[in-house]
Amino acid sequence: MATLRVVHYLNQFFAGIGAEDRADTPPDHREGPVGPGRLLQQALGDRAEIVATVYCGDNYAGEKPGAVDEILDLVAEHRPEIVIAGPAFSAGRYGLACGEVTRRARERLGVIAVTGMHIDNAATEVYRTRLHIASTPRTAAGMADGLAIMARLALKLASGTALGTPADEGYVPTGRRIFEMAERPAPLRAVEMLLRKVRGEPYTTEWPVPRYHRVPAAPPLQDTAQATIALVTTGGLVPHGNPDRLESGFATKWLRYSIAGVDALPPERWQSVHGGFNTSRINEDPHRVLPLDVARELEREGVIGRLHPEFYSTTGNTSVIPTMRRFAQEMGRELRAAGVDGVILTST
Amino acid sequence: MRLEVGTIQIRDVEIGRATALTDHTLVIDREELRTLVLEDSHFADVQVHLVKPGESVRVIHVLDVVEPRWKVAGPGGVFPGFVSPALTVGEGRTHRLAGVAVAEVGAPVPGESTVFRQRLIDMAGPGAELSPFAQTLNVALEFTPNMACFPPGSEQIKDFLTGGPESHEYNRAVLTAGLKVAARLGRTAREATPDDVETFELAPCDPALPRVVCLLQEVTATPFLYGVHVSLPLGALLHPNEFFDGAVVRWNRGYVGSTYGEQNHPVLVELCRRHGRDLNFVGCIVFGGTTVSSAEKEASSSAVAKMARVLGADAALVIGLNGSNHAVDLMLSIQKCERAGIKTTLVYNDVGEGPDDPGFIFAVPEADAIVSAGSRVQKVTLPRMARLIGGEHLVDPYMDARGELTVPMRYLCCSVDTTANTRQTVRFE
Numbered sequence: 001m002a003t004l005r006v007v008h009y010l011n012q013f014f015a016g017i018g019a020e021d022r023a024d025t026p027p028d029h030r031e032g033p034v035g036p037g038r039l040l041q042q043a044l045g046d047r048a049e050i051v052a053t054v055y056c057g058d059n060y061a062g063e064k065p066g067a068v069d070e071i072l073d074l075v076a077e078h079r080p081e082i083v084i085a086g087p088a089f090s091a092g093r094y095g096l097a098c099g100e101v102t103r104r105a106r107e108r109l110g111v112i113a114v115t116g117m118h119i120d121n122a123a124t125e126v127y128r129t130r131l132h133i134a135s136t137p138r139t140a141a142g143m144a145d146g147l148a149i150m151a152r153l154a155l156k157l158a159s160g161t162a163l164g165t166p167a168d169e170g171y172v173p174t175g176r177r178i179f180e181m182a183e184r185p186a187p188l189r190a191v192e193m194l195l196r197k198v199r200g201e202p203y204t205t206e207w208p209v210p211r212y213h214r215v216p217a218a219p220p221l222q223d224t225a226q227a228t229i230a231l232v233t234t235g236g237l238v239p240h241g242n243p244d245r246l247e248s249g250f251a252t253k254w255l256r257y258s259i260a261g262v263d264a265l266p267p268e269r270w271q272s273v274h275g276g277f278n279t280s281r282i283n284e285d286p287h288r289v290l291p292l293d294v295a296r297e298l299e300r301e302g303v304i305g306r307l308h309p310e311f312y313s314t315t316g317n318t319s320v321i322p323t324m325r326r327f328a329q330e331m332g333r334e335l336r337a338a339g340v341d342g343v344i345l346t347s348t
Numbered sequence: 349m350r351l352e353v354g355t356i357q358i359r360d361v362e363i364g365r366a367t368a369l370t371d372h373t374l375v376i377d378r379e380e381l382r383t384l385v386l387e388d389s390h391f392a393d394v395q396v397h398l399v400k401p402g403e404s405v406r407v408i409h410v411l412d413v414v415e416p417r418w419k420v421a422g423p424g425g426v427f428p429g430f431v432s433p434a435l436t437v438g439e440g441r442t443h444r445l446a447g448v449a450v451a452e453v454g455a456p457v458p459g460e461s462t463v464f465r466q467r468l469i470d471m472a473g474p475g476a477e478l479s480p481f482a483q484t485l486n487v488a489l490e491f492t493p494n495m496a497c498f499p500p501g502s503e504q505i506k507d508f509l510t511g512g513p514e515s516h517e518y519n520r521a522v523l524t525a526g527l528k529v530a531a532r533l534g535r536t537a538r539e540a541t542p543d544d545v546e547t548f549e550l551a552p553c554d555p556a557l558p559r560v561v562c563l564l565q566e567v568t569a570t571p572f573l574y575g576v577h578v579s580l581p582l583g584a585l586l587h588p589n590e591f592f593d594g595a596v597v598r599w600n601r602g603y604v605g606s607t608y609g610e611q612n613h614p615v616l617v618e619l620c621r622r623h624g625r626d627l628n629f630v631g632c633i634v635f636g637g638t639t640v641s642s643a644e645k646e647a648s649s650s651a652v653a654k655m656a657r658v659l660g661a662d663a664a665l666v667i668g669l670n671g672s673n674h675a676v677d678l679m680l681s682i683q684k685c686e687r688a689g690i691k692t693t694l695v696y697n698d699v700g701e702g703p704d705d706p707g708f709i710f711a712v713p714e715a716d717a718i719v720s721a722g723s724r725v726q727k728v729t730l731p732r733m734a735r736l737i738g739g740e741h742l743v744d745p746y747m748d749a750r751g752e753l754t755v756p757m758r759y760l761c762c763s764v765d766t767t768a769n770t771r772q773t774v775r776f777e
Contacts, residue, residue: 129703163777175703176777179726186695186721186768187614190665193717194693195626198558198663206773207696207718209711250701275463276672277640318671323704 004048004158007075008037009085009101011094015055023093025057027067029074036143040084043144043151048158052078061097068100072108075101080111082154087116087136087146088123095123102131114154116146117172124172132157133172173208210321227341230308231259232331234316235282235289235348236274248275249318254327256334260309263296274348276317289346308340316347350549351589352441354420354542358448361398361485369536374448376487381529385489390521393492397737399451400485404734405471407488408742408749410761411452411519412598413481413606414526416445418534419593426534427527427594429575438589443537449484449608450533451761452526453738454491458503459512460519462744464603467761475730478763478772481608488737489529491522523572523597527607548589550631553624560627561661561690562588562619563652564766565669565678566636567604572597579637581648581677583655586632588616596634603697603724603758604669609767615667615695630659636669639677649680653688663691667766670724671699675709686714697764698723698774707774722757722764722772729754 012018012025014035033041034053041050054074061067075083083105085098095117102113116134117124124133132153136146149170156163166173182189189206196203221227238246244255259265265286272282272289287293290311298304312331316324335343357372364375378396385394399405419425422440425432451469456462469481476482502514510516570580574595590596596610616632623629635652639645656664664685668678682692696718700707730753741748747755757764757772764772 165775166777174777175706177698177700177703177723177726178775178777179723180773180775181771182773183771185614185771186719186773187618190615190693190695190719190768191618191622191627193719194560194663194665194691195558197693197717198560198691203717205716205718206720207698207707207776209713209715209718210706210708318699318709321705 003046004081005079006044006048006050006082006084006154007078007080008033008040008050008053009071009075009083009098010035010037010053010055011061011097012055012057015053017055017057023057023059025055026060027054027056027071027074029054029077036147039144040147040151043148044155047155048082051080056097058091058093058097062093068104071101072104075105076109080109082158083109083111083113084150084154085113085115087134087143087150088121089136089140089142089146090118090121090138092122095121096126099123099127099131099133103127106131112154112157114150114157116150119172128172129175132174135166135170135172167204221342224304224342225302226305228306228308228339229295229304229342229344230335230340231290231292231295231311231346232343233290233311233313233346235313235346236272236315236317237270237282237286237290237313238273240269240271242271242273246273246313247315248273249315251315251317251319252323254312254314254331256310256312258310259292259307263293265290265292274315274317277348289348291344291346295344308335308338349438349587349589350547351422351438351592352545352547353592354441354443355446355544355546356443356537356540357543358445358485361400361448361487363398367532367536369445369540374445374485374533374536376533381489381532384528384532385491385525388521388525390494390497390518391491391525392494394525395490397488397490398486399469399471399488399737401471401476401483403471405737406730406733406735406749407451407453407469407486407737408466409453409455409738410467410469411454412523412526413452413608413761414450414530415608415611416448416450416530416533417594417611418443418531418538420538424593426531427597429572429595430524430527430597431531434574436590437593437595438587442593443534443540443542444611445534445537447484448533449481449486450526450530451481451486451488452491452522453488454493454522455739456743457493457515457518458498459505460515461505461511464758465744466742466759468742468749468759469761470730470733472733473731475728475760478728478757479760480769481761487529487533489526490738491525493518523599527594527597548592548620550587550620550623550629553628557624557626557628558662559630559660560619560663560665561630561656561659562616562632563656563664563666563681564632564634565667565674566634567669567672567674570637571599571610571634573634580635581637581639581644582651583633583635585655586634588613588620588629588632591616591632603765605765605767606762609762609765609769613767614769615665615767619665627663630661635681636674636677639673645677645680648677649684652681653684653690656685656690657688661690663693666692666694667768668694668696669766670697670707671709679710679712679715683712683714693717693719695719695721695768697721699725701725719768720773720775721768722770723774724756724758724764726757726774727754728757728760
């Protein structure tokens with residue numbers, strides 16, 4: 001088998017250019033392995049050769065428009081079959097650069113691309129479904145371990161053999177589903193897993209549960225009488241007939257409707273399209289999911305300063321968490337820009 | 349409670365002059381079954397179809413599926429609360445016609461909720477490899493409703509999960525009719541000599557064995573227990589033998605399984621077989637229903653863990669229903685069991701799509717031992733079948749059933765359901 005050509009990507013620090021003060025270093029390259037690249041070469045053995053190392057300052061890679069294109073131009077000069085970036089450990093900017101360089105290398109150059117970082121690096125959430133990311137320790141003390149996993153992953157992907165589980169191979173779960181037939185039916189596997197667990201023997205779940213990100217609650221409003229309050233609901237409330245086609249489950253969008261000068265939501269004009277519960281009570285009286293009537297009273301009484309003239313709506317049913325996170329971020333940005341101080345979120 | 353289940357392996361089903369079991373062939377008098385069904389004024393007509401493995405047949409609008417059984421000794425009878433008095437069953441001797449299934453078939457009636465209603469059986473092709481009812485000799489009852497049961501106004505779906513009251517009553521009549529036919533066919537085996545007899549008895553055993561309880565979760569459309577159809581947020585205690593005698597009857601909805609699945613529940617059978625050898629099976633807790641508030645979820649999950657503690661369980665095998673708000677009740681139950689020192693393993697179906705969706709609506713870190721029993725949403729493409737029973741199109745969404753079909757796995761009757769009667773699994777890369 002011919003030796004595979006590898007280009008290794010590093011930031012300015014690991015390339016030996018300098019620390020934070022050199023984070024603006026533009027992309028450049030050198031023949032052969034540099035710094036941790038020597039360990040990587042050992043891990044790759046004789047099946048692959050690091051023909052060049054491309055490096056760039058973290059700030060330059062993250063902030064300069066077109067930086068990743070410049071990096072990829074340098075990578076392409078060396079005609080690699082494999083691109084390996086990092087590992088970035090817990091470093092956020094470096095992680096994002098490694099993620100973007102490997103993603104784009106795969107898409108633009110059609111090469112095998114692997115990076116490595118710690119599971120808590122913010123870049124894993126961004127890139128894990130699109131890349132194979134080796135799961136590394138938090139700090140560079142775990143350099144040898146991280147590089148060994150990256151080398152093994154890269155060679156395995158290059159050879160075209162199927163990858164094992166994330167736990168066995170040491171990569172961050174990509175979320176990709178493989179539908180298959182197990183050797184034995186589920187009831188037998190379940191009883192055996194339970195017996196192993198209750199006997200204190202090792203067992204492995206077939207389906208790891210996700211780790212949820214906790215969102216810290218915002219501090220309470222100091223003075224609601226001065227505050228602008230918006231109404232937001234995941235109850236699927238839309239104008240009658242659902243003109244914007246909000247989904248009843250698996251929502252792909254959120255919507256915004258004017259309530260300027262409106263004191264009530266009559267059932268002949270508003271309805272819920274939520275598909276996860278019996279909507280008939282809401283369709284009798286839409287205030288049950290969006291309390292505009294009470295909110296207007298509070299506004300008149302001066303308990304709240306002002307009601308935001310639009311409400312936000314989506315359907316919180318069989319929702320995909322990253323999608324919902326994005327909805328919240330998009331809504332939050334708009335509401336903040338509109339000077340909204342607080343939100344009454346009615347869920348179902 | 350000691351129950352002997354005698355299996356008579358049926359090799360063929362034929363139409364004949366009198367309903368009877370001859371050697372290993374079941375003969376069916378079609379007119380007798382029609383008369384039996386039409387005793388109930390909900391029906392204008394019923395057609396009795398025989399559908400066999402390997403035939404190019406697609407049966408759509410499948411409601412429940414039932415195995416013919418008959419109680420030959422011991423208290424009560426099969427399907428208590430429907431065709432027998434609502435007395436506790438699970439003792440004595442029951443005979444089953446193995447390899448035969450009675451399938452109730454019918455398009456939605458006015459006012460009926462169509463959410464998650466659609467289920468079909470393909471007797472040949474790729475769908476046949478995935479559905480247990482492609483391997484059985486099926487007696488399909490295709491019902492024609494008596495439209496006098498649906499006065500003007502009954503077509504309104506007042507509650508989208510349960511539909512209108514007339515449709516609810518009608519579908520209960522469908523269930524009852526299917527059970528009556530299954531009992532009638534089962535009765536042919538009352539004097540037969542079984543090919544095999546298996547005894548199910550949770551006799552006292554080695555106290556050193558781990559005490560295992562089985563937790564079975566239900567959704568809004570809970571099953572009937574002894575003919576009673578109520579939400580069970582605080583749980584109900586059952587002996588596995590009660591399932592085998594038809595005390596648990598499925599409300600005919602989507603992915604929750606079938607009465608046939610309960611009668612032959614593979615998880616319960618496996619736990620019974622291991623009783624006294626690897627474990628001490630202490631019983632089943634059926635729980636779930638509509639819990640609309642956090643307080644109700646706390647109450648439900650607390651009750652489940654408490655019942656497991658009362659039974660002295662060391663371990664709980666949990667069968668969960670993924671998706672929607674009841675996923676919260678399930679995960680809280682697991683958490684509370686684990687915190688009470690009861691080790692749990694969960695059998696679960698995947699409902700997620702796309703790499704960003706981990707397949708869980710809600711999860712707790714204590715749910716660290718999960719067996720994946722397939723995906724309800726995995727797409728499967730089914731080629732055209734020569735003969736179609738039950739109608740020509742699917743509903744909600746409308747799909748022409750006459751040609752090739754691409755549908756989620758849950759459309760294939762009991763291919764992926766809560767009995768986990770499958771080798772299908774989902775692995776995550």
